[in-house]
Amino acid sequence: MADPFTILGAVATGAQLITTVIQVYNFIQEAQGLKTDAPVLYWKLRIEKIRLVAWGRYWSQGAGGFDEFLIGAGLHGDVCGILLQMKDLLTDTDRLSSKYGIVRHEMVQVLAHSTNISTARQPSETKHSLTAKFRWAFNDKAKFKTLLADLKDFNDGLYSLLRLNEYSAVDLASQSQALRASDNITSVQRIKDACLECLETEKSGVSEVPRIASSTYQLLLGVENKILHLQQNQEVFAPAGTVVAQIRPYSMLRAASQVSEYLKTSPSSVRTLATYDDAAPDAVTRSVPVMLEWKDFEPTNTHLRLISYRVENLARLLGPGVGKPFDFHVLDCLGYFEDSERHRYGFIFALPPPTQPVLPSTLQDLLSRTVTGILPPLDERFRMAESIARSVIRLHDCGWVHAALRSSNVLFFHRCETNQTSFPQSLILTHPYVTGFTYSRPSDPTESTLEYSQLRNSSDHNLYRHPAIQQSNMARYGSSSRMEHVHYQQRHDLFSLGIILLEIGLWEQVVQLWKKKYTPEAFLQKLLNVYVPALGHKVGTVYRDVVSELLAGDGSSAISRQVSQVSDSTDARAIEEQELKHVEIEQLNLEDENISTAEDNDNLITSPWASIIARLAGCRA
Secondary structure, eight states: OOSOEEETTEEEOHHHHHHHHHHHHHHHHTOBTHHHHOHHHHHHHHHHHHHHHHHHHHTTOSTTOHHHHHHHTTOHHHHHHHHHHHHHHHTOHHHHHHTTSEEEESHHHHHHHOTTOOSSOOOHHHHHHHHTTOEEEEOOHHHHHHHHHHHHHHHHHHHTTSOHHHHHHHHHHHHHHHHHTOOSHHHHHHHHHHHHHHHHHHHHOSSOOHHHHHHHHHHHHHHHHHHHHHHHHHHHHOOTTOOOOOOOSSOOBOOGGGEESSOTTOOTTSOEEEEEEEEOTTSOEEEEEEEEEEEEOOTTOTTHHHHHHHHHHHHHHHSTTSOOOTTOOOOOEEEEEEETTTTEEEEEEEOOSSBOSSOOEEHHHHHOTTSOSOOOOHHHHHHHHHHHHHHHHHHHHTTEEOSOOSGGGEEEOBBOOTTOOSTTTTBOTTSOEEOOOTTOEEOOTTOOOOSOOTTTTOHHHHTTSOHHHHHHHHHHTTSOSSOOOOOOOHHHHHHHHHHHHHHHHHTSOGGGGOOTTOOHHHHHHHIIIIIHHHHHHHHOHHHHHHHHHHHHOSOTTHHHHSOGGGOOOOOHHHHHHTTOTTOOSTTOOTTOTTSSOGGGOOOOTTOTHHHHHHHHHTOOO
């Protein structure tokens, strides 16, 4: 391997260096007193570790792995230089103690046991006993902040080697992992506090890279959405007699009289334009064009109260009062109203500026064979696919599932320019919006589907549903009494996303690929064995592999082969499988499986969504 570096006399590759750094991050993260006495600093450290892991995963996409990818990009020497400096900083006991406020306990006992230890591999029993002696303690907040600043500078240096679109994709992966790292309000609030501290520091800096500050702000927006979701869950699932703080200063429910100029008998499956009279705080009523989407409900449903609560929560999540990351492409929900005569709720969505006040087109429309002359350039289709995937992941980061992802729920609006009003040239194809949240719900395991689509047996809709979900629906409605109910999860959304990306790659509706003779399982195998491989020569192997993994749902393609050298795993067997069994860090034993708890695990290897965006961003025409 080119540009080798050494660790205690052993040859180390870039992959080994980054694994070494991440493992030491794990040990420092568990420093005694850090999480309890300085939780905000703990999360700032953890965020920096997550950033490094996400960055490492990006450079591990190539068939040759981490080092080969870097060599091909001409960055191997620069990256290894930075990683070596990080390793030296984190393994210098004297500097950690004197400059950064981190000390090791029982050092005398450790040295007494380690007199004869060399760079050669030692018996696992000896190494395990030594590891128990290496414990860290946090004792100085001011000094520790200096460590955080230095680690952030190193990470910023690594991120500066990425192109802008690569930076954005890798940064989304790190933000997403940070948001999913904890599901309790206290921890998420600590992440928010960490973001606010970072923003204050960035404001005072004179040489900060603007996109770095933007990254922290985007994470902050995501955190606020996550807090809102967790607060809503508290209200729903609070034990009887528990007093829960009121979180909604106002309701998103609007009077039906505020919505006018639409066909009141229009079917619920059809979007329609309307006029909404927005009663502004200054008492000035403004009439604005809006789009309505409908959600039917059965008046006899025993869960009607909880359904209405879920509608309120969804409207708040999508409302303009909640900040959204720049790549969460959903329409602002101005509220909702009840159409009691037709037993449905109407979601009121603002039209995105600057667009024409006309009904948007759907991806399904564009893919229709009856529409001629629409074959967007390949690069536009790549950006389209990436944008949709980003929005789905952002929704999942908020703690929700969509549950109805399909091409008819991806919208394209028309430009305002007067010289481009003809269809389809007026459409903004690289900025699709994800809509159709009729059956969306929180992804919490305690949540369940409270109502089912009246079109649940529609073959067109079923083609976007995972076979397990289709079979579960058939069992629920009498087609099979032996099937168990399948709880809808985020992975089922990812399957639907895979179908949409397949359509974009082939530029053909999935219904055109289906035949009545297919069972759900047989059709999936047809897609995986025939149509997904065909993507290779149409849109490239990277895009093909992303679709394959989304549909397979088990990481059986490139994700499972991604370099796991950047894993957080503390299992020595996993390290050996990663060809890192000769790496030693001052007798730092990687076999101690009790270093990190499950809650503290930031391992991205088992998270296929973490690399989807980065690889889509790398697709080029």
